[in-house]
Amino acid sequence: MSEDTIGQVQQVCSVRVGATLYGIPIAHVLEILGKPATQPVPLAPPFVGGLVHYRGEVLTAVSLRRLLAMEPASSPEDVLVFESADGPFGLFVDSVGEVLNVSAADHEPNPATLESCRQALFDGAWKMKDRLLVKLDPARLEPMRLAGAAA
């Protein structure tokens, strides 16, 4: 990854969806909304989890569970807010965890064996002591881009 020089330590926000832990560089995260009220949008593309209220605006939020073709969450979800060229958008995750320090040296690209829908979303993974932390790139989660990919 071009932005990670070897040995550089980066802070990532860890989020959990299902059993997997994902990491998003905190520089990308505008805000974290804890279990906000959401509004489903009938007839919306499947990846849209719903609308959330964010600072007076109505934000379209993408559901990571839906993107990964997982069962809907059983309890209210947290929302991360990212900036895109189209304005801010949200990402539904099961829960937001702590901020972790990761080293660029530990980052590995996606394995070739990963199924294609995940290939497109994941941006490799960091090798942590006891597990893998999957890297998410918010740019790949922008609603417009996902809509383009679906079409």
Added chain:
Amino acid sequence: MVASLPGNQRLKFSASLSDNESVDELTREFLLESQEGLDRMERGLTELETRPGDAELLAEIFRSVHTIKGTTGFLGFGRLEALSHAGENLLGLLREGRLAATPDIVSGLLALMDRLRGILRSIEASGGEGESRRDDAAMIARLEVLQALEAPADAPADVSEPAMSAASAVPPNPVAGRTRRTAGKMPARPAAGNRQKPPRFQPRSPLPITAAEAGPSTAIAAPPCAREESDVCSASPAAAGASAPARPGNPPTPPAAETQPAAAVNTADSTLRVDVELLNRMMNLVGELVLTRNQILQATSADAGFSLLGRRLDMVTADLREAVMKARMQPVSHVFSRFPRLVRDLARGLSKQVRLELEGQETELDKSLLEAIRDPLTHAIRNAIDHGIEAPAVRRAAGKPAEGLLRLRAYHEGSHVVVEVHDDGAGMNLARIREKAVEQQLVPAQRAEQMSEREILQLIFLPGFSTAAAVTSVSGRGVGMDVVRTNVEKIGGKVDVDSRAGHGTQLRLRIPLTLAIIPALIVRSRGQNFAVPQSALMELVHLSDGESDSRMEWLENSALCRLRGRLLPLIFLDRLLQQPARDRNSPCDIAVLNADGRRYGLVVDGLADPEEIVVKPLAAVLREIGFYAGATILGNGEMALILNPGAIAQHAGVSLTSDAEEAGLAQKHVGLDDYLVVEAGGRRAALPLETVVRIERIPRSRIEMAGPHPVLRLEGALLPLDDAAAAAGAGDPEARTTVVVCRDAHRQIGMTVSQVLDVTGGRQLEEAGTGAVAAGVTLLHEQVTGIASLAGIPALETEAAR
């Protein structure tokens, strides 16, 4: 005049040093002012054709050009200066009455104006004037040829003398060098100029340099008369006016023309230019405040201590919103003012005679909306002149005056502004539209045959539609009406067309007053909120338990409902949105909507209160669904999607209500009066609908007694009440009641009712034998129903009555 010099010099210096910061600011200011000046000039010039001798008008046009010329010199824009100077010369002759404003002269001046506008655009885009001095020279030559039409050739010679003395009266100054350079850059002009009148060029060589400190404009100025020298150093029209009485050899101008500039300065002092971005932000913030207010009002409605504060917050917020909205309002004349020119040019180009009438120019509209209707209106006008209004010979043959009439009218209608474009031309040929639409494969031939008159007229809004036999320079390229409709719908407006063969066409644009906040009814479907814009809402029908199945009728898969004898197509919101289906028998509400002439009933699970909602845009991926016009946050903090009734109707294939049907509907109402049917005190009663002002739901505790009579305080006024439903909630302080506010002659009174049942038409009843119309009763739904007597409610004791 001398006092203003240091400032001017500073401007000049900073311009030549190209100190970017200050020049940018100055230039921007200059661009804005010049644009306004040119707008004024354009208006004036087109008016001039109808009133060629109007001295006041000429003075105003002259001032506009003169101001541009004056300012332009300080900033060192040579092209602008040379051009405006040439225009000023010509206008000077006009103003002095030595030339008459012929159409050729007006055309010449309009062309000059376009050139000036072009240069301003170039300055705005690149900071420079651009290079096409040769064209400028041609333009100046053209203006000089026009000047040559003047009868006596001796006039300018005698005024050059005072010019000289005025110029020499001012001391030389250090900037003269720059001025000389400007002069040197303009050699083309005298060469290309018309040499028929040598005296005009006489004062050229040494004089301008001495006069330079009065503004570089004089350097290239070939003054036809001295007063330009005397006031040229001041950029402001006020100073120009002030120096006017000193003009040598000038015919006295009417005093009105002299006082006007002073008034202009006063307005300038009390007004301020504000960035539209800032206003947009203010509008957004006010929107937020409205939301917060709604939430506070809901949260505190139970608390008596808070309700007063809440009400005050409510009032202040409403006032603030209105003030911010007002700040964004501009009269439609801002857009209309461009049209006289457009109409003139189009009519001349097509050899037609068109008179333009503008009405309601003072009608105000949100700035962004005003911008948005500029193009649609321009299209509509092009169409009206190209396709609508016939050539003079054709008109005369049809028994119409040779001059066609194009009328633009703006007026308020509720929370909308209507702009009508009316022409008295040939009208639209329905058969031709049908034929062309089929030919251009916009509709299948079979469908076209079945279309009603109104539907055929709507075809002109289809993309690619054009009936023009030949593509003219004006229209007929198949872009036009669809652009009009798309642009107007984009801002939540509607377009309507009405046309009568031989009598003309009328296009109606219905524009919401403001974009940001709209009144809406909140409906619920499968546990979710949706907002329906009130503008589309006609009425509400409630179907109670069990009734829903019996009142709905099915034709194959389409559900219909009988409403006052007419079949209304129904659209189930849950099905439309593919939500889990509801039980057919459960109670439901039907919102009867009229979306651009498409009438249908939207079936929803339930209704919540109407609210003023702040429209929030949706992300592009959700806009594509098409059924949603946006989203909003409700007073209770929940979100709601705003439905787009027009898109839903189109998707479901609801056809337009034909004119004939509507006429039939109106017919049916003759002999029938509409009544609001209410239940009060266990009885049904009818209130004549035209007397009903509004319906309010209030807690019973708000009803107070004034002596023996129940009254209600509503919006600061006292409303006498007929507490017909008194028994219903007696003893229970928490109970709520419905108050129907009615108009009874000049007063308003209220009537408490337990329930509002329906709106329906009632027939008169006649007494058996005599045939006399019975008073106080009517036949509703085949039931004799008493009409509530409003006059029976005692009047309040008033000061006047004492």
